[in-house]
Amino acid sequence: MRRTCVKDILNAEKPVPELVVKGWVRTKRDSKGFSFLEVNDGSCLKNVQIIIDHTPEVESELEKISTGASVSVVGELVESPGKGQKWEVRGKSVEMLGYADPETFPMQKKRHSDEFLRTIAHLRPRTNKFSAMFRIRSELSYAIHSFFRDKGFFYVHTPIITGSDCEGAGEMFRVTSLDYAGLAGKKEEQLADDFFGKAAHLTVSGQLPAEMYALSLGQVYTFGPTFRAEKSNTPRHAAEFWMVEPEVAFADLDDNMDLGEEMVKYLIKHVLERCADDIELFAKFVDKSLMDTLNNTLNNNFERISYTDAVELLRGCKKADKFEFRPEYGEDLQTEHERYLTEEHFGKPVIVYNYPREIKPFYMRVNDDGKTVTAMDLLVPRIGELVGGSQREERLDVLESRIAETGMDAAEYWWYLDSRRFGSAPHSGFGMGFERMLMLLTGATNIRDVIPFPRTPKNLEF
Structure with missing residues (x-):
């Protein structure tokens, strides 16, 4: 039976x-x-x-x-x-x-701390909290595919091993078939004996390959693991995490912001309907204000403000002198700034757009003022940045100058530049941190508690 x-x-x-x-x-x-x-x-x-x-x-x-x-x-x-x-x-x-x-x-009928349960991550799904967390994670994955499928997007599997750096920051994990002795001291041009014959890394984003498919299939998305060798040992960062990255041809910055807002609301609504008991556990024991936050996000239009206006607002607010980092034009907004905008000033999610070109990657479209790019960050209460994206630079000459400006080698991006040589078109896209979406949905305050087996600096257990 x-x-x-x-x-x-x-x-x-x-x-x-x-x-x-x-x-x-x-x-x-x-x-x-x-x-x-x-x-x-x-x-x-x-x-x-x-x-x-x-x-x-x-x-x-x-x-x-x-x-x-x-x-x-x-x-x-x-x-x-x-x-x-x-x-x-x-x-x-x-x-x-x-x-x-x-x-x-190790687990008895009592409440164990999250810190203790991280040391037994292989057993923590046996608890109410973490079994609920990973059922929600599963349902959220399904909801992402449902959202994009219903809107006519095509799912594209982009490479996990890559030879290009999407962000240009260099914080990438090396992939090699050589042993330490064979790799030590070798420059990129000396890597002919390595598996790919050149330096290879784990991807930090599927965006660049996804753009190629958006400029062929119209609207696509990729959803998979990404890797950052950034030694940020914080509650919001992990070395291995999942990203949702749509790319849409013939879409501008406004279209991009609309899509990001629509997606976030759809995912919240879907999970509230399908995982009511599990969400109730988090609302009762983890974050008493969770339902207020989620309903507020669902029932309000997201505020939209330019980066310039956001910096002026932050510098002039009553809390300006209490920030650990003083808001300065030309600097990224810090988490404390993002939380002030969403939790105290506007009291709802906020989309900040048109950032200074100097602090954003080469692929973002330069605005007519020559000083800013069509970037957008979608900020939510308690988490800060949830979604980051832009209208992509479709003009070949501008894109080439931006690559040179950031000190990158244009020869490594010949295939990317080809998409601007042959039938270029305006297009936009963004990336959403999957784990940060889970933190928003559950009230969890540490990314280590929304990933089955977290990978963080000096932590490679399980």
């Missing part, structure tokens, strides 16, 4: 004379003549209660079972006389599938 998921058991419409439950024991209580097992199989937040009489056939098996063990129970689904639950299972037989030593099993 096939097992029935706990989620389906709890949603049953009528009693079932016989079924099989398989899962992990969250708690076990022994009373005179019978035992209570709370079993969860990961299909939902709630456990199913199983009551098993101490018959000679099951007593020896029950003695071996404790918190953390995996079990298989054959029983009958009946209405529960207890409060707060509609059904319970009257067990007829029980088999322990996997033993968990009660002396060494």
Whole structure:
């Protein structure tokens, strides 16, 4: 007989004379003549209660079972006389599938700190909080594909190993088939013996390849892992994370901002509808203001303000002297500035656009003033930057001058420049940090708690 998921058991419409439950024991209580097992199989937040009489056939098996063990129970689904639950299972037989030593099993029926649970990231999905987190993560992934598919986008798989640096910052992980001795001291032109015959890296973005497909298929998106060798040991940064990156032909900056706002609202609405129980857990135990933040984001038009006006606003606000970093024109906005704009001044998400060209990558379109580029950052409360994008520079001569201006080698981007030589067109796109979206949805304050196995400086466990 096939097992029935706990989620389906709890949603049953009528009693079932016989079924099989398989899962992990969250708690076990022994009373005179019978035992209570709370079993969860990961299909939902709630456990199913199983009551098993101490018959000679099951007593020896029950003695071996404790918190953390995996079990298989054959029983009958009946209405529960207890409060707060509609059904319970009257067990007829029980088999322990996997033993968990009660002396060494690290999770007991108490609240463990996030810091402790990061040290046992392989087991933390057994907790309510992290099982809920990763069900939400799964549903959010599905929602992203649904959003773009419904809008006629095509999903493109862009390379993970690359020879180009999209951001031009150089903070990339090297990929090589050579050992340390074979790599030491070699310059790029001396790498003929390496696998690709040149320097190769893990991608920091799928944007440049995605642009090529947008200029062929019209509107595309890529959704995959990206890597940054940036030693930022903060709650908002990881060396390996996931990015959602749409690129749209014949779209300008306004179209880009519209798409970003529409996507964020769609994802919130989808997850609230599909993961209500899991979101409720975070609203109750992690962030008491979570639902207010999410509903406020859903029900308001995002404020739009130029970078120049944002800096002037920040420099003139009452809190200006209290910022750790003084707002200065020509400098990136800091997280404290972004949070002030979203949480205190406007009280809702904000899109800042038209940044100084000097602080943005080469591919962003230069505005007519010659000083700014058509960049946009979508900022949300508590997180700060969630989405960053721009209208791309479609003019060949301007793009070539921008590459030279930033000190990059145009020869490495011959294929990218070809798209401007042969049928160039205005186009726009952005990147959304998938994990930051999860932080917004759950109230989590550390990116390490929204990734199954986080990769951060000096941390390569699991």
